[in-house]
Amino acid sequence: xxxxxxxxxxxxxxxxxxxxxxxxxxxxxxxxxxxxxxxxxxxxxxxxxxxxxxxxxxxxxxxxxxxxxxxxxxxxxxxxxxxxxxxxxxxxxxxxxxxxxxxxxxxxxxxxxxxxxxxxxxxxxxxxxxxxxxxxxxxxxxxxxxxxxxxxxxxxxxxxxxxxxxxxxxxxxxxxxxxxxxxxxxxxxxxxxxxxxxxxxxxxxxxxxxxxxxxxx
Amino acid sequence: xxxxxxxxxxxxxxxxxxxxxxxxxxxxxxxxxxxxxxxxxxxxxxxxxxxxxxxxxxxxxxxxxxxxxxxxxxxxxxxxxxxxxxxxxxxxxxxxxxxxxxxxxxxxxxxxxxxxxxxxxxxxxxxxxxxxxxxxxxxxxxxxxxxxxxxxxxxxxxxxxxxxxxxxxxxxxxxxxxxxxxxxxxxxxxxxxxxxxxxxxxxxxxxxxxxxxxxxx
Numbered sequence: 001x002x003x004x005x006x007x008x009x010x011x012x013x014x015x016x017x018x019x020x021x022x023x024x025x026x027x028x029x030x031x032x033x034x035x036x037x038x039x040x041x042x043x044x045x046x047x048x049x050x051x052x053x054x055x056x057x058x059x060x061x062x063x064x065x066x067x068x069x070x071x072x073x074x075x076x077x078x079x080x081x082x083x084x085x086x087x088x089x090x091x092x093x094x095x096x097x098x099x100x101x102x103x104x105x106x107x108x109x110x111x112x113x114x115x116x117x118x119x120x121x122x123x124x125x126x127x128x129x130x131x132x133x134x135x136x137x138x139x140x141x142x143x144x145x146x147x148x149x150x151x152x153x154x155x156x157x158x159x160x161x162x163x164x165x166x167x168x169x170x171x172x173x174x175x176x177x178x179x180x181x182x183x184x185x186x187x188x189x190x191x192x193x194x195x196x197x198x199x200x201x202x203x204x205x206x207x208x209x210x211x212x213x214x215x216x217x
Numbered sequence: 218x219x220x221x222x223x224x225x226x227x228x229x230x231x232x233x234x235x236x237x238x239x240x241x242x243x244x245x246x247x248x249x250x251x252x253x254x255x256x257x258x259x260x261x262x263x264x265x266x267x268x269x270x271x272x273x274x275x276x277x278x279x280x281x282x283x284x285x286x287x288x289x290x291x292x293x294x295x296x297x298x299x300x301x302x303x304x305x306x307x308x309x310x311x312x313x314x315x316x317x318x319x320x321x322x323x324x325x326x327x328x329x330x331x332x333x334x335x336x337x338x339x340x341x342x343x344x345x346x347x348x349x350x351x352x353x354x355x356x357x358x359x360x361x362x363x364x365x366x367x368x369x370x371x372x373x374x375x376x377x378x379x380x381x382x383x384x385x386x387x388x389x390x391x392x393x394x395x396x397x398x399x400x401x402x403x404x405x406x407x408x409x410x411x412x413x414x415x416x417x418x419x420x421x422x423x424x425x426x427x428x429x430x431x432x433x434x
Contacts, residue, residue, distance in 0.1 A: 034251070041255040042262050069427040097348060104388075106341075123340045124323075130347035131314060161425040164418050171321075197414035201381050204421045208378040210286040 007039050011059070014049050019056035072207070077163050078156035080203050081177050081193035086111045089118050093139040097126045106173045109191050110145045117153070117176055117189045119145030153178045154195055164200050173197055224256050228276070231266050236273035289424070294380050295373035297420050298394050298410035303328045306335050310356040314343045323390045326408050327362045334370070334393055334406045336362030370395045371412055381417050390414055 003011065006029070013028065014020055022040060026033045040057065043049040049057050085103045087096045089112055100108050100123065110119035121144050129144055130136060136144075154163040154175040163175055177193030220228065223246070230245065231237055239257060243250045257274065260266040266274050302320045304313045306329055317325050317340065327336040338361050346361055347353060353361075371380040371392045380392055394410030 038255045038258040042258055045259050045262065069425060072425040094348075097344065101345065101348075106390075123344055127314065127340055127344045127347060128318065130344060131311075131318075131353070136348070161422065164422050164425070168415065168419050168422055173323075197418050198385065200418045200421055201414050202385050204417055205378065205381050205385055208286060208289040208381070 003042070004039070007042060010036075010039055011043055011048055014043070014057045015059040018049075018058040019052065020058075021056040025057070073159050073161055075160045075203070076156065077154050077158050077160055077177055077195050078193070080160055080199045081156070081195050082199060084109050084176065084191050084194040086115070086191060087121075087141060088112075089142060091141045092137060093121070093126070093129065093141050093144040094136040096121050096141045096144065097130075097136060100126070105194075106196065109176050109194070110141055111191055114181070114183065114188075115190045115192075116181070116183060117148055117151070117178055117191050118142075119147045120151050120174075120176065121145045122173060148189075151176065153189060155179065156192060160195075160200065160203060163195050167195075167197060167200070220259070221256070224259060227253075227256055228260055228265055231260070231274045232276040235266075235275040236269065237275075238273040242274070290376050290378055292377045292420070293373065294371050294375050294377055294394055294412050295410070297377055297416045298373070298412050299416060301326050301393065301408050301411040303332070303408060304338075304358060305329075306359060308358045309354060310338070310343070310346065310358050310361040311353040313338050313358045313361065314347075314353060317343070322411075323413065326393050326411070327358055328408055331398075331400065331405075332407045332409075333398070333400060334365055334368070334395055334408050335359075336364045337368050337391075337393065338362045339390060365406075368393065370406060372396065373409060377412075377417065377420060380412050384412075384414060384417070 009029070010025060013025060022033055022036060026036050029036070040049070044051055048060060050060050051057050085099060085105045086109045087099050089110055096108055096110070107120055107122040109117060110121060112118050119142065121141060125144055125146065129139070152166050152170045152172060152175055154166060154177050156177055156179065166175060174194055174196040176191050177195055178189035179192050181188050181190045226246070227242060230242060239250055239253060243253045246253070261268055265277060267277050268274050302316060302322045303326045304316050306327055313325055313327070317338070324337055324339040326334060327338060329335050336359070338358060342361055342363065346356070369383050369387045369389060369392055371383060371394050373394055373396065383392060391411055391413040393408050394412055395406035396409050398405050398407045
């Protein structure tokens, strides 16, 4: 955050002695209350220190990154998602893998009529079966895919941060982005996008280069 | 950034009229120079406004994300990298893929004695060959792997931001982290780690949750 030595000193003082009033800090530093104001304003602004009326200043432990945290939680899946690559449930496992190569994606989504999510096929699933010596030509994609109840999904208005946590915690490469629809009275999920680790890595690069602020906020 | 209305007003003034001195701003707002000091300090601190001696304040157009940009560029590959998963050059393609499954990684690195990088095998490479009907048991890993001159690498002290750009631009899932070594007078690269899109997604989550500041700065 680039604090000055005096600001560091004040932060340390608030951390150790807080809650502490501005007058008490001024006294200890042997400066006037007015001289202290800009420094306190910056510490409060940075989120590191908070002011509570009639109590004084206390330490929050937050740093400059808190500002980023706030901004990042506003970026939604729909801001960074990719177009989904889908095959129908009647496809063969072989054709699903060919689609994967043609579109150069790590996973394809298997859909029923109306774009309703039925399953996901990943490179890992396909490689496992191919290594096992099975003939993918004769295998329906339904046998190869991970079926719906086991699939982790996200929605367009979920924060990318939450979706990224799902990807990490469930050790998957991508999440189908779905919208709820009613199908014959039952709840179903229409595939509307694809969120991958590549989307997240690209967002990381954009934010790291300071380009995220214009695009997403 | 949570600027106050007065700070917003000053920022706008600096943007439109800058460079402008503190005295000129104070005069226009009908306040004293001292009363203005905390606001100007915050605007300078945020990076939105810069002060140039004998010239005045001018607008930079930077936002709160600039602080993040600065912090992020200090995070190095070695701060987030994973342990590399390697096989030797005399392995069969089949064993390389089995290693990939046993270790649950998307790519394995092929090394010569001394841990010298010779090649990389990805799930995509393996799936392509398996789909083509080749017998991976009889195929040496050397035939399957992408060989060294074509491999994009990173080093422990490269910034994660630069490494992430390499991953995105070259459309790969991971980079071998290498250190230069001399091998019989020739330059070679020893494999010391593995940087994946998962490492970057995990870092994104940590930063987004405000945990990055303690770990990396």
